[in-house]
Amino acid sequence: MIINPADYKASKNLKLGELDSKPKERLTKKEAKKALAKSRRSLAEFQTKLYAHDKHAVLVCIQGMDTAGKDSLVREVFKDFNVRGVVQHSFKVPTELELSHGYLWRHYIALPSKGHFGIFNRTHYENVLVTRVHPHYLMAENLPGINSVDDVTQEFWDMRFEQINNFEKELAQNGTYIFKFFLNLSKEEQKNRLLRRLNLPEKNWKFSSSDLKERRLWDDYMNCYQEAISNTSTDHSPWYIIPADDKPMARAIVCSILLQELESQQHIVMPQLDEETYSMLDEYKKELNKD
Template sequence: MDKIDITPYRVTAPITLSQVATHEDFGLSDDDLKRGLKSIRRELAEFQDTLYAHGKYGVLVCLQGMDTAGKDSLVREVFKDLNARGVVVHSFKVPTPRELRHDYIWRHYIALPERGKFSVFNRTHYENVLVTKVHPQYILGENIPGIEELSDIDEAFWEKRYRQINDFERHIAENGTIIFKFFLNLSKEEQRQRLLRRLRLKRKNWKFSPSDLKEREMWDAYHSCYEMAINKTSKPYAPWFVIPADNKKAARVTVASIILQELKKYKDVEEPELDEEIKANLEAYRQQLEKESE
Protein backbone atom coordinates (compact mmCIF):
# COMPACT_ATOMS: atom_id res chain seq x y z
CA MET A 1 0.00 0.00 0.00
CA ASP A 2 1.10 3.59 -0.58
CA LYS A 3 2.51 5.68 2.22
CA ILE A 4 -0.26 7.29 4.27
CA ASP A 5 -0.39 11.06 4.59
CA ILE A 6 -0.51 11.43 8.38
CA THR A 7 -0.93 15.22 8.36
CA PRO A 8 -4.75 15.27 8.59
CA TYR A 9 -4.73 13.25 11.81
CA ARG A 10 -2.43 15.54 13.82
CA VAL A 11 -4.21 18.16 15.91
CA THR A 12 -2.52 21.51 15.30
CA ALA A 13 -5.55 23.78 15.81
CA PRO A 14 -8.77 23.52 17.83
CA ILE A 15 -11.06 20.77 16.58
CA THR A 16 -14.75 19.91 16.90
CA LEU A 17 -15.00 16.14 17.31
CA SER A 18 -18.50 15.93 15.83
CA GLN A 19 -17.00 17.20 12.55
CA VAL A 20 -14.11 14.72 12.48
CA ALA A 21 -14.41 11.49 10.48
CA THR A 22 -14.92 8.20 12.31
CA HIS A 23 -14.46 5.91 9.28
CA GLU A 24 -11.55 5.36 6.90
CA ASP A 25 -10.53 2.44 4.71
CA PHE A 26 -8.15 4.12 2.19
CA GLY A 27 -10.10 2.33 -0.55
CA LEU A 28 -8.38 -0.92 0.43
CA SER A 29 -9.69 -4.39 1.22
CA ASP A 30 -9.23 -6.00 4.63
CA ASP A 31 -6.49 -8.22 3.18
CA ASP A 32 -4.65 -5.22 1.75
CA LEU A 33 -4.84 -3.46 5.12
CA LYS A 34 -3.48 -6.55 6.89
CA ARG A 35 -0.56 -6.76 4.46
CA GLY A 36 0.13 -3.05 4.86
CA LEU A 37 0.21 -3.36 8.64
CA LYS A 38 2.52 -6.36 8.47
CA SER A 39 5.00 -4.39 6.37
CA ILE A 40 4.92 -1.42 8.76
CA ARG A 41 5.38 -3.72 11.77
CA ARG A 42 8.58 -5.13 10.27
CA GLU A 43 10.00 -1.64 9.91
CA LEU A 44 8.95 -0.75 13.46
CA ALA A 45 10.68 -3.86 14.75
CA GLU A 46 13.90 -2.87 12.97
CA PHE A 47 13.67 0.65 14.38
CA GLN A 48 13.10 -0.75 17.86
CA ASP A 49 16.34 -2.73 17.67
CA THR A 50 18.25 0.42 16.73
CA LEU A 51 16.42 2.49 19.37
CA TYR A 52 17.47 0.00 22.04
CA ALA A 53 21.10 0.00 20.91
CA HIS A 54 21.12 3.81 20.74
CA GLY A 55 19.75 4.01 24.26
CA LYS A 56 18.86 7.70 24.46
CA TYR A 57 15.11 7.83 23.77
CA GLY A 58 12.08 6.10 25.20
CA VAL A 59 8.77 6.01 23.30
CA LEU A 60 5.45 6.60 25.04
CA VAL A 61 2.27 5.64 23.16
CA CYS A 62 -0.96 6.88 24.78
CA LEU A 63 -4.29 5.39 23.70
CA GLN A 64 -7.64 6.89 24.59
CA GLY A 65 -11.13 6.25 23.28
CA MET A 66 -14.66 5.38 24.25
CA ASP A 67 -15.48 1.82 25.34
CA THR A 68 -15.14 -0.67 22.42
CA ALA A 69 -12.96 1.76 20.42
CA GLY A 70 -10.46 -1.05 19.79
CA LYS A 71 -7.57 -0.14 22.08
CA ASP A 72 -6.75 -3.70 23.20
CA SER A 73 -6.74 -5.22 19.72
CA LEU A 74 -4.75 -2.28 18.38
CA VAL A 75 -2.02 -2.89 20.96
CA ARG A 76 -1.97 -6.59 20.06
CA GLU A 77 -1.79 -6.07 16.31
CA VAL A 78 0.47 -3.02 16.02
CA PHE A 79 3.20 -4.17 18.41
CA LYS A 80 3.16 -7.95 17.90
CA ASP A 81 6.41 -8.04 15.86
CA LEU A 82 8.43 -5.92 18.27
CA ASN A 83 10.74 -7.55 20.79
CA ALA A 84 8.47 -8.31 23.75
CA ARG A 85 11.22 -7.24 26.18
CA GLY A 86 11.21 -3.79 24.62
CA VAL A 87 7.47 -3.06 24.90
CA VAL A 88 5.63 -2.70 28.21
CA VAL A 89 1.85 -2.23 28.17
CA HIS A 90 0.12 -0.55 31.10
CA SER A 91 -3.66 -0.67 31.48
CA PHE A 92 -4.66 1.87 34.09
CA LYS A 93 -7.77 0.98 36.07
CA VAL A 94 -9.39 2.64 39.10
CA PRO A 95 -6.55 3.99 41.32
CA THR A 96 -5.51 1.69 44.13
CA PRO A 97 -5.35 2.90 47.76
CA ARG A 98 -1.56 3.18 47.41
CA GLU A 99 -1.87 5.22 44.21
CA LEU A 100 -4.39 7.54 45.86
CA ARG A 101 -1.78 8.40 48.48
CA HIS A 102 0.18 10.13 45.70
CA ASP A 103 -0.72 12.81 43.18
CA TYR A 104 -2.70 11.62 40.15
CA ILE A 105 0.29 11.61 37.76
CA TRP A 106 2.56 9.54 40.03
CA ARG A 107 1.43 6.11 38.83
CA HIS A 108 1.94 7.18 35.23
CA TYR A 109 5.37 8.68 35.87
CA ILE A 110 6.75 5.45 37.31
CA ALA A 111 5.44 3.56 34.25
CA LEU A 112 7.31 5.71 31.72
CA PRO A 113 9.55 3.86 29.24
CA GLU A 114 13.19 3.20 29.93
CA ARG A 115 15.56 4.59 27.34
CA GLY A 116 15.48 2.29 24.32
CA LYS A 117 12.02 0.90 25.09
CA PHE A 118 8.35 1.50 24.34
CA SER A 119 5.63 2.00 26.95
CA VAL A 120 2.01 1.77 25.84
CA PHE A 121 -0.59 3.38 28.08
CA ASN A 122 -3.96 1.74 27.44
CA ARG A 123 -5.96 4.54 29.03
CA THR A 124 -3.72 7.21 30.40
CA HIS A 125 -3.19 10.18 32.69
CA TYR A 126 -5.99 11.82 30.65
CA GLU A 127 -8.56 9.79 32.56
CA ASN A 128 -8.00 12.47 35.21
CA VAL A 129 -9.64 15.11 33.00
CA LEU A 130 -12.14 12.74 31.39
CA VAL A 131 -13.74 10.24 33.76
CA THR A 132 -13.21 12.53 36.75
CA LYS A 133 -14.75 15.45 34.89
CA VAL A 134 -17.85 13.42 34.01
CA HIS A 135 -17.89 11.97 37.54
CA PRO A 136 -16.32 14.74 39.69
CA GLN A 137 -17.14 12.87 42.90
CA TYR A 138 -14.08 10.72 42.17
CA ILE A 139 -11.88 13.77 42.79
CA LEU A 140 -12.91 13.81 46.43
CA GLY A 141 -11.21 10.43 46.85
CA GLU A 142 -7.86 12.01 45.93
CA ASN A 143 -7.77 13.89 49.25
CA ILE A 144 -6.45 17.11 47.69
CA PRO A 145 -5.88 20.13 49.96
CA GLY A 146 -8.63 22.70 49.49
CA ILE A 147 -11.00 20.27 47.76
CA GLU A 148 -13.55 19.34 50.38
CA GLU A 149 -16.79 19.16 48.39
CA LEU A 150 -17.98 19.12 44.78
CA SER A 151 -18.48 22.89 44.70
CA ASP A 152 -14.70 23.30 45.15
CA ILE A 153 -14.12 21.60 41.77
CA ASP A 154 -14.57 24.58 39.48
CA GLU A 155 -13.30 25.46 36.01
CA ALA A 156 -10.08 26.82 37.50
CA PHE A 157 -9.42 23.35 38.93
CA TRP A 158 -9.62 21.77 35.47
CA GLU A 159 -7.50 24.49 33.89
CA LYS A 160 -4.86 23.75 36.50
CA ARG A 161 -4.96 20.06 35.59
CA TYR A 162 -4.49 20.78 31.88
CA ARG A 163 -1.48 22.92 32.78
CA GLN A 164 -0.07 20.19 35.02
CA ILE A 165 -0.44 17.60 32.25
CA ASN A 166 1.26 19.92 29.74
CA ASP A 167 4.10 20.52 32.22
CA PHE A 168 4.48 16.78 32.83
CA GLU A 169 4.64 16.00 29.12
CA ARG A 170 7.00 18.86 28.38
CA HIS A 171 9.32 17.68 31.14
CA ILE A 172 9.52 14.08 29.93
CA ALA A 173 9.83 15.15 26.28
CA GLU A 174 12.77 17.39 27.13
CA ASN A 175 14.41 14.43 28.85
CA GLY A 176 14.21 11.97 25.97
CA THR A 177 10.66 10.59 25.86
CA ILE A 178 9.03 10.65 22.42
CA ILE A 179 5.28 11.05 23.00
CA PHE A 180 2.40 9.86 20.83
CA LYS A 181 -1.22 10.48 21.90
CA PHE A 182 -4.00 8.79 19.94
CA PHE A 183 -7.73 9.32 20.33
CA LEU A 184 -9.64 6.49 18.64
CA ASN A 185 -12.64 8.35 17.25
CA LEU A 186 -15.54 5.89 17.28
CA SER A 187 -19.09 6.67 16.15
CA LYS A 188 -21.95 6.08 18.57
CA GLU A 189 -23.63 3.69 16.15
CA GLU A 190 -20.48 1.61 15.76
CA GLN A 191 -20.16 1.40 19.53
CA ARG A 192 -23.76 0.14 19.68
CA GLN A 193 -22.95 -2.58 17.16
CA ARG A 194 -19.83 -3.64 19.06
CA LEU A 195 -21.71 -3.81 22.36
CA LEU A 196 -24.40 -5.93 20.69
CA ARG A 197 -21.68 -8.23 19.39
CA ARG A 198 -20.43 -8.73 22.92
CA LEU A 199 -23.91 -9.82 23.90
CA ARG A 200 -24.55 -12.04 20.87
CA LEU A 201 -21.24 -13.94 20.88
CA LYS A 202 -20.72 -16.21 23.87
CA ARG A 203 -16.94 -15.89 23.64
CA LYS A 204 -17.33 -12.09 23.92
CA ASN A 205 -19.82 -12.07 26.83
CA TRP A 206 -17.09 -11.64 29.42
CA LYS A 207 -16.23 -8.22 27.98
CA PHE A 208 -19.70 -6.83 28.63
CA SER A 209 -20.67 -4.94 31.78
CA PRO A 210 -23.96 -3.16 32.52
CA SER A 211 -21.83 -0.14 33.35
CA ASP A 212 -20.99 0.06 29.63
CA LEU A 213 -24.59 1.12 28.99
CA LYS A 214 -24.57 3.65 31.83
CA GLU A 215 -21.41 5.26 30.48
CA ARG A 216 -22.87 5.22 26.95
CA GLU A 217 -25.73 7.41 28.20
CA MET A 218 -23.07 10.06 28.90
CA TRP A 219 -21.67 9.95 25.36
CA ASP A 220 -22.06 13.70 24.75
CA ALA A 221 -20.49 14.60 28.10
CA TYR A 222 -17.48 12.39 27.40
CA HIS A 223 -17.03 13.79 23.91
CA SER A 224 -17.14 17.32 25.29
CA CYS A 225 -14.41 16.40 27.78
CA TYR A 226 -12.29 14.70 25.11
CA GLU A 227 -12.62 17.69 22.81
CA MET A 228 -11.56 20.07 25.57
CA ALA A 229 -8.62 17.90 26.67
CA ILE A 230 -7.34 17.42 23.12
CA ASN A 231 -7.58 21.13 22.32
CA LYS A 232 -5.89 22.15 25.58
CA THR A 233 -3.02 19.66 25.43
CA SER A 234 -2.03 19.00 21.82
CA LYS A 235 1.46 20.50 21.73
CA PRO A 236 4.40 20.16 19.32
CA TYR A 237 6.28 18.11 21.94
CA ALA A 238 3.23 15.92 22.69
CA PRO A 239 0.76 16.03 19.78
CA TRP A 240 -2.66 14.42 19.68
CA PHE A 241 -3.69 12.38 16.64
CA VAL A 242 -7.42 11.75 16.10
CA ILE A 243 -7.85 8.37 14.40
CA PRO A 244 -11.06 7.21 12.63
CA ALA A 245 -11.85 4.03 14.57
CA ASP A 246 -15.00 2.53 13.00
CA ASN A 247 -12.76 0.36 10.80
CA LYS A 248 -10.34 -1.37 13.18
CA LYS A 249 -7.94 -2.60 10.51
CA ALA A 250 -7.56 0.85 8.98
CA ALA A 251 -7.16 2.42 12.43
CA ARG A 252 -4.27 0.04 13.21
CA VAL A 253 -2.56 0.88 9.93
CA THR A 254 -2.98 4.60 10.60
CA VAL A 255 -1.54 4.44 14.11
CA ALA A 256 1.38 2.25 13.03
CA SER A 257 2.12 4.56 10.08
CA ILE A 258 2.14 7.64 12.29
CA ILE A 259 4.50 6.04 14.81
CA LEU A 260 6.89 4.84 12.13
CA GLN A 261 6.94 8.04 10.09
CA GLU A 262 7.44 10.23 13.16
CA LEU A 263 10.18 8.03 14.62
CA LYS A 264 12.08 8.07 11.34
CA LYS A 265 12.46 11.83 11.76
CA TYR A 266 14.93 11.16 14.57
CA LYS A 267 18.02 10.92 12.40
CA ASP A 268 20.32 10.66 15.41
CA VAL A 269 18.89 7.25 16.33
CA GLU A 270 21.53 4.84 15.07
CA GLU A 271 23.54 1.92 16.34
CA PRO A 272 26.60 3.01 18.34
CA GLU A 273 30.03 2.64 16.80
CA LEU A 274 32.15 -0.23 18.07
CA ASP A 275 35.18 0.53 20.17
CA GLU A 276 38.13 0.98 17.79
CA GLU A 277 40.12 -1.82 19.42
CA ILE A 278 37.22 -4.26 19.11
CA LYS A 279 36.59 -3.21 15.52
CA ALA A 280 40.24 -3.76 14.63
CA ASN A 281 40.15 -7.30 16.03
CA LEU A 282 36.82 -8.52 14.63
CA GLU A 283 38.55 -10.89 12.21
CA ALA A 284 40.66 -12.36 15.01
CA TYR A 285 37.56 -12.95 17.13
CA ARG A 286 35.85 -14.65 14.19
CA GLN A 287 38.81 -16.93 13.60
CA GLN A 288 38.97 -17.82 17.29
CA LEU A 289 35.34 -18.94 17.28
CA GLU A 290 35.64 -20.85 14.01
CA LYS A 291 38.62 -22.82 15.34
CA GLU A 292 36.41 -24.18 18.14
CA SER A 293 34.52 -26.28 15.58
CA GLU A 294 37.68 -27.93 14.24
Protein backbone atom coordinates (compact mmCIF):
# COMPACT_ATOMS: atom_id res chain seq x y z
CA MET A 1 0.00 0.00 0.00
CA ILE A 2 1.31 3.44 -0.97
CA ILE A 3 0.84 6.08 1.70
CA ASN A 4 0.70 9.67 0.46
CA PRO A 5 1.44 12.11 3.33
CA ALA A 6 -0.64 14.82 1.64
CA ASP A 7 -3.75 12.68 2.07
CA TYR A 8 -3.46 13.00 5.84
CA LYS A 9 -2.58 16.69 6.15
CA ALA A 10 -5.16 18.79 7.96
CA SER A 11 -6.92 21.49 5.97
CA LYS A 12 -7.91 24.94 7.20
CA ASN A 13 -11.59 24.05 6.90
CA LEU A 14 -11.13 20.84 8.90
CA LYS A 15 -14.27 19.01 10.02
CA LEU A 16 -13.17 16.24 12.35
CA GLY A 17 -16.63 14.73 12.52
CA GLU A 18 -16.53 14.06 8.78
CA LEU A 19 -13.22 12.17 8.85
CA ASP A 20 -13.13 8.39 9.11
CA SER A 21 -11.34 6.88 12.08
CA LYS A 22 -10.55 3.83 9.96
CA PRO A 23 -8.12 4.01 7.01
CA LYS A 24 -9.64 3.78 3.54
CA GLU A 25 -7.19 1.07 2.57
CA ARG A 26 -6.32 -1.51 5.18
CA LEU A 27 -3.65 -4.14 5.46
CA THR A 28 -3.98 -7.23 7.60
CA LYS A 29 -2.38 -6.98 11.03
CA LYS A 30 0.57 -9.06 9.82
CA GLU A 31 1.01 -6.97 6.67
CA ALA A 32 0.83 -3.70 8.63
CA LYS A 33 3.47 -4.91 11.07
CA LYS A 34 5.72 -5.93 8.19
CA ALA A 35 5.31 -2.53 6.50
CA LEU A 36 6.07 -0.79 9.79
CA ALA A 37 9.18 -2.87 10.39
CA LYS A 38 10.56 -1.95 6.97
CA SER A 39 9.82 1.77 7.36
CA ARG A 40 11.18 2.06 10.88
CA ARG A 41 14.49 0.45 9.90
CA SER A 42 14.88 3.11 7.22
CA LEU A 43 13.81 5.81 9.68
CA ALA A 44 16.47 4.61 12.12
CA GLU A 45 19.06 4.88 9.34
CA PHE A 46 17.93 8.45 8.74
CA GLN A 47 18.35 9.14 12.45
CA THR A 48 22.02 8.12 12.19
CA LYS A 49 22.45 10.47 9.26
CA LEU A 50 20.66 13.30 11.08
CA TYR A 51 22.91 12.79 14.11
CA ALA A 52 26.08 12.88 12.02
CA HIS A 53 24.89 15.87 9.96
CA ASP A 54 24.21 17.77 13.22
CA LYS A 55 22.37 20.78 11.78
CA HIS A 56 18.72 19.83 12.25
CA ALA A 57 16.43 18.33 14.87
CA VAL A 58 13.08 16.57 14.51
CA LEU A 59 10.14 17.19 16.83
CA VAL A 60 7.28 14.68 16.69
CA CYS A 61 4.10 15.76 18.50
CA ILE A 62 1.40 13.21 19.24
CA GLN A 63 -2.08 14.10 20.48
CA GLY A 64 -5.24 12.09 20.87
CA MET A 65 -7.97 11.14 23.29
CA ASP A 66 -7.38 8.58 26.04
CA THR A 67 -6.74 5.07 24.61
CA ALA A 68 -5.91 6.47 21.15
CA GLY A 69 -2.67 4.47 21.18
CA LYS A 70 -0.09 7.19 21.77
CA ASP A 71 2.26 5.21 24.01
CA SER A 72 2.27 2.05 21.92
CA LEU A 73 2.75 4.08 18.72
CA VAL A 74 5.88 5.69 20.16
CA ARG A 75 7.17 2.31 21.31
CA GLU A 76 6.65 0.63 17.94
CA VAL A 77 7.63 3.42 15.53
CA PHE A 78 10.89 4.31 17.28
CA LYS A 79 11.86 0.81 18.37
CA ASP A 80 14.95 0.59 16.13
CA PHE A 81 16.40 3.98 17.09
CA ASN A 82 19.70 4.46 18.85
CA VAL A 83 18.51 5.53 22.31
CA ARG A 84 21.10 8.33 22.40
CA GLY A 85 19.40 10.01 19.46
CA VAL A 86 15.81 10.19 20.68
CA VAL A 87 14.13 11.57 23.81
CA GLN A 88 10.44 11.31 24.74
CA HIS A 89 8.58 13.70 27.00
CA SER A 90 5.04 13.16 28.26
CA PHE A 91 3.61 16.35 29.70
CA LYS A 92 1.38 15.79 32.71
CA VAL A 93 -0.22 18.28 35.11
CA PRO A 94 2.19 21.25 35.43
CA THR A 95 4.35 21.35 38.54
CA GLU A 96 4.60 24.36 40.84
CA LEU A 97 7.89 25.32 39.16
CA GLU A 98 6.38 25.01 35.68
CA LEU A 99 3.39 27.10 36.66
CA SER A 100 5.73 29.86 37.83
CA HIS A 101 6.86 30.29 34.21
CA GLY A 102 4.96 30.94 30.99
CA TYR A 103 3.09 27.89 29.76
CA LEU A 104 5.55 27.21 26.91
CA TRP A 105 8.61 27.21 29.18
CA ARG A 106 8.52 23.50 30.03
CA HIS A 107 8.24 22.69 26.34
CA TYR A 108 11.17 24.91 25.38
CA ILE A 109 13.51 23.16 27.81
CA ALA A 110 12.43 19.73 26.52
CA LEU A 111 13.16 20.45 22.85
CA PRO A 112 15.53 18.14 20.98
CA SER A 113 19.04 19.40 20.29
CA LYS A 114 20.51 19.31 16.78
CA GLY A 115 20.98 15.81 15.46
CA HIS A 116 18.25 14.39 17.69
CA PHE A 117 14.61 13.35 17.56
CA GLY A 118 12.30 14.63 20.28
CA ILE A 119 8.88 13.13 20.94
CA PHE A 120 6.17 15.06 22.73
CA ASN A 121 3.61 12.48 23.85
CA ARG A 122 0.88 14.92 24.83
CA THR A 123 2.23 18.29 23.90
CA HIS A 124 2.09 22.05 24.23
CA TYR A 125 -1.40 21.73 22.72
CA GLU A 126 -2.69 20.57 26.09
CA ASN A 127 -2.64 24.32 26.85
CA VAL A 128 -5.43 24.95 24.32
CA LEU A 129 -7.25 21.65 24.80
CA VAL A 130 -7.48 20.49 28.41
CA THR A 131 -7.40 24.06 29.74
CA ARG A 132 -10.11 25.03 27.30
CA VAL A 133 -12.41 22.18 28.29
CA HIS A 134 -11.56 22.90 31.94
CA PRO A 135 -10.87 26.67 31.99
CA HIS A 136 -10.64 26.73 35.79
CA TYR A 137 -7.23 25.05 35.40
CA LEU A 138 -5.97 28.38 34.08
CA MET A 139 -6.37 29.93 37.50
CA ALA A 140 -3.28 28.02 38.65
CA GLU A 141 -1.20 29.91 36.05
CA ASN A 142 -1.81 33.19 37.91
CA LEU A 143 -2.14 35.14 34.66
CA PRO A 144 -2.48 38.94 34.57
CA GLY A 145 -6.02 40.01 33.75
CA ILE A 146 -7.42 36.51 34.33
CA ASN A 147 -9.08 36.59 37.73
CA SER A 148 -11.94 34.19 37.00
CA VAL A 149 -13.17 31.87 34.27
CA ASP A 150 -15.35 34.73 33.01
CA ASP A 151 -12.17 36.57 31.95
CA VAL A 152 -11.19 33.77 29.54
CA THR A 153 -12.56 34.94 26.19
CA GLN A 154 -12.18 33.82 22.57
CA GLU A 155 -9.50 36.51 22.23
CA PHE A 156 -7.49 34.68 24.89
CA TRP A 157 -7.50 31.44 22.88
CA ASP A 158 -6.73 33.29 19.65
CA MET A 159 -3.73 34.79 21.44
CA ARG A 160 -2.52 31.34 22.47
CA PHE A 161 -2.90 30.00 18.94
CA GLU A 162 -0.74 32.89 17.73
CA GLN A 163 1.84 32.24 20.45
CA ILE A 164 2.04 28.56 19.54
CA ASN A 165 2.39 29.40 15.86
CA ASN A 166 5.22 31.80 16.67
CA PHE A 167 6.88 29.18 18.90
CA GLU A 168 6.81 26.60 16.12
CA LYS A 169 7.89 29.10 13.47
CA GLU A 170 10.95 29.97 15.53
CA LEU A 171 11.84 26.29 15.87
CA ALA A 172 11.46 25.70 12.14
CA GLN A 173 13.55 28.74 11.25
CA ASN A 174 16.33 27.39 13.45
CA GLY A 175 16.42 23.96 11.86
CA THR A 176 13.78 21.82 13.59
CA TYR A 177 11.42 19.74 11.46
CA ILE A 178 8.03 19.56 13.17
CA PHE A 179 5.43 16.84 12.69
CA LYS A 180 2.12 16.90 14.55
CA PHE A 181 -0.10 13.82 14.57
CA PHE A 182 -3.68 13.72 15.83
CA LEU A 183 -4.78 10.12 16.41
CA ASN A 184 -8.39 10.23 15.29
CA LEU A 185 -10.12 7.64 17.46
CA SER A 186 -13.85 6.97 17.31
CA LYS A 187 -15.91 7.18 20.48
CA GLU A 188 -17.10 3.60 19.92
CA GLU A 189 -13.55 2.27 19.68
CA GLN A 190 -12.58 4.16 22.83
CA LYS A 191 -15.42 2.42 24.64
CA ASN A 192 -14.11 -0.96 23.48
CA ARG A 193 -10.58 -0.16 24.63
CA LEU A 194 -11.75 1.08 28.03
CA LEU A 195 -13.83 -2.07 28.48
CA ARG A 196 -10.75 -4.13 27.63
CA ARG A 197 -8.86 -2.38 30.41
CA LEU A 198 -11.64 -3.30 32.80
CA ASN A 199 -12.07 -6.88 31.60
CA LEU A 200 -8.40 -7.89 31.53
CA PRO A 201 -6.79 -8.00 35.00
CA GLU A 202 -3.35 -7.27 33.54
CA LYS A 203 -4.77 -4.07 31.99
CA ASN A 204 -6.67 -2.84 35.06
CA TRP A 205 -3.81 -0.62 36.19
CA LYS A 206 -4.28 1.52 33.07
CA PHE A 207 -7.85 2.43 33.99
CA SER A 208 -8.80 5.55 35.92
CA SER A 209 -12.24 6.84 36.79
CA SER A 210 -11.11 10.14 35.26
CA ASP A 211 -11.14 8.37 31.86
CA LEU A 212 -14.93 8.19 32.08
CA LYS A 213 -15.19 11.77 33.31
CA GLU A 214 -13.26 13.03 30.28
CA ARG A 215 -15.21 10.72 27.93
CA ARG A 216 -18.42 12.51 28.92
CA LEU A 217 -16.84 15.66 27.47
CA TRP A 218 -16.05 14.03 24.12
CA ASP A 219 -17.86 16.61 21.98
CA ASP A 220 -16.18 19.48 23.83
CA TYR A 221 -12.78 17.96 23.18
CA MET A 222 -13.52 17.35 19.50
CA ASN A 223 -14.57 20.98 19.06
CA CYS A 224 -11.39 22.18 20.76
CA TYR A 225 -9.21 19.85 18.70
CA GLN A 226 -10.85 21.00 15.50
CA GLU A 227 -10.28 24.67 16.25
CA ALA A 228 -6.72 24.18 17.53
CA ILE A 229 -5.68 22.11 14.52
CA SER A 230 -7.34 24.47 12.04
CA ASN A 231 -5.54 27.45 13.54
CA THR A 232 -2.09 25.92 13.85
CA SER A 233 -1.50 23.67 10.83
CA THR A 234 1.12 25.44 8.72
CA ASP A 235 3.54 24.56 5.93
CA HIS A 236 6.47 24.42 8.35
CA SER A 237 4.49 22.72 11.12
CA PRO A 238 1.68 20.62 9.63
CA TRP A 239 -0.92 18.54 11.40
CA TYR A 240 -1.64 15.04 10.13
CA ILE A 241 -4.95 13.38 10.97
CA ILE A 242 -4.31 9.65 11.47
CA PRO A 243 -7.18 7.12 11.53
CA ALA A 244 -6.57 5.45 14.89
CA ASP A 245 -9.17 2.71 15.30
CA ASP A 246 -6.70 0.24 13.74
CA LYS A 247 -3.50 0.48 15.80
CA PRO A 248 -1.15 -1.44 13.46
CA MET A 249 -2.26 0.69 10.51
CA ALA A 250 -1.94 3.95 12.47
CA ARG A 251 1.65 3.08 13.36
CA ALA A 252 2.51 2.14 9.78
CA ILE A 253 1.00 5.38 8.45
CA VAL A 254 2.82 7.62 10.94
CA CYS A 255 6.16 5.93 10.30
CA SER A 256 5.72 6.14 6.53
CA ILE A 257 4.85 9.85 6.68
CA LEU A 258 7.90 10.60 8.82
CA LEU A 259 10.18 8.60 6.55
CA GLN A 260 8.94 10.09 3.29
CA GLU A 261 8.96 13.68 4.47
CA LEU A 262 12.39 13.44 6.08
CA GLU A 263 14.03 11.57 3.23
CA SER A 264 12.87 14.37 0.92
CA GLN A 265 15.39 16.59 2.74
CA GLN A 266 18.19 15.50 0.44
CA HIS A 267 20.68 18.01 1.83
CA ILE A 268 20.92 15.93 5.02
CA VAL A 269 23.85 13.63 4.23
CA MET A 270 26.64 11.90 6.09
CA PRO A 271 29.59 14.27 6.57
CA GLN A 272 32.73 13.68 4.54
CA LEU A 273 36.22 13.43 5.98
CA ASP A 274 38.47 16.41 5.47
CA GLU A 275 41.05 15.97 2.72
CA GLU A 276 43.98 15.58 5.07
CA THR A 277 42.37 12.79 7.09
CA TYR A 278 41.08 11.09 3.95
CA SER A 279 44.55 11.10 2.40
CA MET A 280 45.95 9.36 5.49
CA LEU A 281 43.44 6.49 5.67
CA ASP A 282 45.87 3.91 4.29
CA GLU A 283 48.55 5.01 6.74
CA TYR A 284 46.15 4.73 9.66
CA LYS A 285 45.15 1.22 8.53
CA LYS A 286 48.81 0.18 8.29
CA GLU A 287 49.49 1.50 11.79
CA LEU A 288 46.60 -0.43 13.25
CA ASN A 289 47.47 -3.62 11.40
CA LYS A 290 50.98 -3.54 12.89
CA ASP A 291 49.56 -4.03 16.40
